[in-house]
Amino acid sequence: MLEACERIVGRPTVKDDRREIDTPVGFSSQEAWNALLMSEVLAFTVDLQPVGNEVHRSQLPLAEVRHVRTLDCRLDGQAPTLLHHWGEPKPWESWTHPTP
DSSP states (O other): OHHHHHTTTTOOOTTTOGGGGGSTTTTHHHHHHHHHHHHHSOGGGOOOOOTTOEEEGGGGGGOEEEETTTTEEEBTTBOOSEEEOOSSSOTTSGGGSOOO
16 A cells, blocks of 8 residues: 555645545545556446445434444435545544543
């Protein structure tokens, strides 16, 4: 992963420069992951999901978790294919939660 990231040297991520969002490396760390995974995963094993069935950052609080162990959840009665929190801070980072 580090080597893949280093190949995108000089290309900012969106958080650094929002004008870069529409470029092929607008989310440079994600693009590094994509390149790495696609170099290791056979194309026919990838299951493309329909566009529009994902839950993004602003919608996450509206998603209902029905079963924590299986991560079954619903948004407006539909099972999303992806829960996606882009940007920072990530909700699972310990420093984002106040300690009692």
